[in-house]
Amino acid sequence: MKRLFNFSAGPSMLPLEVLETAAGEMTDYKGSGMSVMEMSHRSKEFEEIITEAEHLLRELMNIPDNYKVLFLQGGGSTQFSMIPLNLFRNSKKADFIITGSWTKKAASEAKRYGTVNVLASSESDVFSYIPKVGKEHYSPDADYFYITTNNTIYGTRYVDLPDTGNVPLIGDMSSNILSQVYDVSKFGLIFAGAQKNIGPSGVTIVIIRDDLIGHAADMTPTMLDYKIHAEKGSLYNTPPTYNIYIAKLTFEWVKKQGGVSGLEKINKEKAALLYDYIDNSKLFKNPVAAEDRSLMNVTFVTGSDELDKKFLAEAEKQGMVNLNGHRTVGGMRASIYNAMPKEGVEKLVEFMKKFEMDNR
Numbered sequence: 001m002k003r004l005f006n007f008s009a010g011p012s013m014l015p016l017e018v019l020e021t022a023a024g025e026m027t028d029y030k031g032s033g034m035s036v037m038e039m040s041h042r043s044k045e046f047e048e049i050i051t052e053a054e055h056l057l058r059e060l061m062n063i064p065d066n067y068k069v070l071f072l073q074g075g076g077s078t079q080f081s082m083i084p085l086n087l088f089r090n091s092k093k094a095d096f097i098i099t100g101s102w103t104k105k106a107a108s109e110a111k112r113y114g115t116v117n118v119l120a121s122s123e124s125d126v127f128s129y130i131p132k133v134g135k136e137h138y139s140p141d142a143d144y145f146y147i148t149t150n151n152t153i154y155g156t157r158y159v160d161l162p163d164t165g166n167v168p169l170i171g172d173m174s175s176n177i178l179s180q181v182y183d184v185s186k187f188g189l190i191f192a193g194a195q196k197n198i199g200p201s202g203v204t205i206v207i208i209r210d211d212l213i214g215h216a217a218d219m220t221p222t223m224l225d226y227k228i229h230a231e232k233g234s235l236y237n238t239p240p241t242y243n244i245y246i247a248k249l250t251f252e253w254v255k256k257q258g259g260v261s262g263l264e265k266i267n268k269e270k271a272a273l274l275y276d277y278i279d280n281s282k283l284f285k286n287p288v289a290a291e292d293r294s295l296m297n298v299t300f301v302t303g304s305d306e307l308d309k310k311f312l313a314e315a316e317k318q319g320m321v322n323l324n325g326h327r328t329v330g331g332m333r334a335s336i337y338n339a340m341p342k343e344g345v346e347k348l349v350e351f352m353k354k355f356e357m358d359n360r
C-alpha cells in the first residue's frame with residue numbers, strides 16, 4: 001500500500017484507521033447485508049449512525065443542550081447565504097471582520113439581504129494578520145457578528161475571540177473545527193464543511209443556538225431554512241448518508257486521540273516544529289503576523305518563484321504532495337490538519353533543512 005503525506009488544504013488527509021474501517025464495512029455494514037451507501041436514510045442502521053455522530057460531536061465539543069447540531073449539504077459556501085437569510089431579522093445589519101477570501105464571500109452574500117458593516121479588513125496587507133477591533137466599534141444592534149476562525153488560504157487564526165456580548169457570534173470553522181478547544185457557548189452559530197478536518201466533502205456541520213432558529217425571511221427556500229432541518233433531525237430530505245457515516249468514524253477516532261484537547265496539544269507541537277524551523281531559516285519565511293499564526297495551515301515562501309517551484313517538485317518526489325500555496329497567493333502551504341501525523345511534519349522539516357543546505 002502506498003500512502004503519501006498529503007498536505008492539501010482540502011479535501012485533505014483522513015486518519016488511516018477511519019479509511020480502513022470504512023473499507024472493511026464497505027460491502028456489508030455490520031451484518032446488514034448492504035453498504036451504508038445503499039441504505040435507506042430512514043433505516044434503523046442509519047438512524048443509529050446519525051444519532052451516534054451527533055452524540056459524539058456533542059461530547060467532543062461539549063455542545064450545550066440549547067444548541068442543535070445539523071448535518072447539511074451545499075458546503076461551507078451555502079452557509080454564506082443561509083446565515084443572512086435566517087439571522088437578519090431586526091436591524092438587518094451584521095458586523096464583519098474581513099480576514100480572507102472566505103469572509104469576503106460571506107460578506108458579499110450577506111449584502112444581498114441586509115447591511116454589512118465591515119469593522120476592519122486586512123486585505124491591503126494580503127490578509128497577513130487578524131485586525132484587532134476595540135469593542136466600542138461593534139454595533140450593539142447588529143443581528144450577528146461574523147468571523148472566520150481560521151483562514152485556510154493565508155494561514156492565520158483568531159487566538160482570542162471577539163467578545164460580542166448579546167450579539168450572536170458566527171464562526172466559520174471549516175478549517176479548524178475539532179483542532180483546538182472552543183467554548184461553543186461563546187457562539188450563536190458555528191459551521192464547517194467536512195472536507196478539512198472531518199470527512200469527505202458533501203456534508204456541512206452546523207451548530208446553532210435554539211433562539212436563532214425560526215426567523216427565516218419569507219422568501220427563504222425551504223432547503224435553506226434551519227428550522228426545517230432542526231425539526232426533522234437533518235432528515236427532511238435525503239442527507240449525505242455516507243459522509244455522515246465517515247464523520248462518525250472520524251469522531252470516534254478523535255475521541256481515541258484524547259478528544260479535542262488531546263489533538264490540540266499534538267497540533268501545537270506539529271505547528272511549532274514548522275514555525276520554529278522557519279523562524280531560524282535563512283531561506284524560508286512565514287508571511288503572517290506571529291501572534292496570529294494558524295495551527296492548521298502553515299504558509300511559507302522562499303522569495304523566489306523559481307525556488308518555490310523547485311521545492312514543490314522535489315518535495316513531491318519525496319512523497320510530500322499538495323504543498324503549493326492557494327492559487328491566488330502562490331508560495332507554499334502545509335495544511336497539517338488533525339489527520340496529518342507528526343511524522344509527516346517531521347519529514348517535511350527535515351526535507352526543508354536539506355533543501356536550504358542545498359540551495360544556499
Ligand SMILES: *Cc1c(COP(=O)(O)O)cnc(C)c1O
Nearest residue numbers: 075076077102152172174175193
Ligand atoms: C474551504 C472553506 C470554505 C468553503 O467550503 P466549501 O465546502 O468548498 O463551500 C469556507 N470557509 C473556509 C474557512 C474554508 O476553509
